[in-house]
Amino acid sequence: MVYAGELPLRVALAVSILILLLLIVYPIVLLITLGSAQLASALSVGSFIDAIEVTVIMSTLSALVAIVMGTPLAYLLARYEFRFKQILDSIIDIPIMVPHIIVGIMIVLAFASRYNIIFNTLNLIAHKLMLIDAALSRYGLLHALLSPVLNALVNLLTGITGIRFVNTLWGAVAAVAFLSSTYYIRVVEAAISMVNPEMEIVARTLGASPSRVFISITLPKVWKAMANGALLSWARSVSEAGALFIVAYSIYFNGNYIYPASVYIYESYVGVGLANAVKYSAALLIIVLIIFVAYRVALGIRRGG
């Protein structure tokens, strides 16, 4: 036990604060100081505003994916012991460990290459359905009855397999959702495990259905953590560059190809130079911080949810 004020603690603290200042505070302060003077100039560039817009939309969609995918998983992990729990736990941690460029490669491989087993299978099924439809054309009434159904199915399947992933919002969201959901799941899992499970049992015995229990007992206690987790995962998506380099270097949106914000800044750095990149970096950072603070104030989230 070291008492506050004792020498070893003071030395250790001094070292850690020095590193903190040097590594984190100093670069941020410098960037914002240099860049904030040019904030207005950065925000007057239409292509940069487009980049921020598409990035915010992409990140928000990705946060929604995290909520839909992550909430039941977080509940499962927080509440139950089951076989393969360790495996599920590890799968959820994978995105943190995989290099982001590789995530981009995986998304392209899985959804935008000839190895896309899912789309290939769906295409095959659609093809078979069309053959069945053609074969049925000899049987008047049966064909008249079944043909609309078959056609609707074929349209649905080809509609799905028609989704493009490279340089689209779909691909960008898939890549950043892959990388950011983990943060949401872990925050929400921790929050749910803090809710006394006996409360849920009591609520059930008092007549509430499982969904009613979640909405009336669990949710009021974890929604702030959910919002906090969604914000974390949102911020993680805004900052993504590596995976987007592969999947969506530019995103086709509203009839134009638009760079995601991080790619935009990379382009400005490589193409124009440091001063230019600093201008946009500071602008993006300030906007993200404003959204961050406004969101937290609006929801009354303190640290740790």
Added chain:
Amino acid sequence: MRLINIELRIGSFKLGPLSTSMANRTYNVIMGPTGSGKSTLLKVIAGAYRPNSGSVIVDGVDVTNKPPELRGIAYVPQGYALFDHMTVYGNIEYGLKVRGMPKSIRAREVYRIAEDLGIVNLLNRKVNGLSGGESQKVALARALIVRPRVLLLDEPMSMMDVSTRESLIPTLREIPRKYDTVVIHVTHDRDEAYALADKVTIINNGQLIEEGEPEEVFTRPKRLFTAQFVGFTNIIPAKAVKTQGGSMVHIGDLTLHSSECVEGNVYVCIRPEWFNVTNEGGLNVIEGTVLDVERGRMGYRVRVSAGGVTFNAVVQSKLSSGDAVKLSIPPDMVHLIPAY
């Protein structure tokens, strides 16, 4: 309320097979040491655990495969699990609200039950600042308002000081008849069980050891474990021989008479408070030396060595170690449990 051959395995712990029944309008106490499975049994009845086999019957209906909300059972867990994001009113109202009852009826019912339990003054309070006794009453009100067929109480007094505990006993005692329900109360506290129960069930290692009226279980236990658990601190193996009107046992150099008629190997069981200090000789008088004395709530706990055996007794006169003492025990208070 009946349990038929309930069996549940959780990891290496096995509950049951266990069968019992509990009559309506009675207060039933399940007693057992920590880890004996008594809370798990409550959760099986509540529907939080599904048994591997066996049935839970409530009011003649098999509810084994029904979810908790359709069983007609209310549950007050250890620590009460009050909904701490709601007021006291919100907690009590909850069961009616999820049933879709109109607001005016809910308000009437909440006030009625709060008045019954003397907690009207708490209704607008947050639950976080409540005392142990207040929390328990709120939890009871929340459970009773749905008029359960069975009310489950898991260690309801464990978070209270002694005086609050004693003041709540009459409130608990009248619940089965007042609310027309079966109360099943789990505890490891024998005073609590003795004060409250119409029927006591002893559980150990997931198995039902013994059940019966408290007078029976506490004074004439049938099983050795029960005797140990309900406070027989004198349990001595001996051989019994039948005599006219009872039996005779030899312990060390002593001979004791019991009015129970048993033959063969037995455990002689005597509660420490059943001994009397006497000056006279006669039947069942033990002459010995005080080994040590400890002050207790019910009197002085003394250990007395006599005839090569050590007895534990609770006496009212102050003795010191080394004193010679005569303890008498009436033959009808020498309880014999056959040893197998």
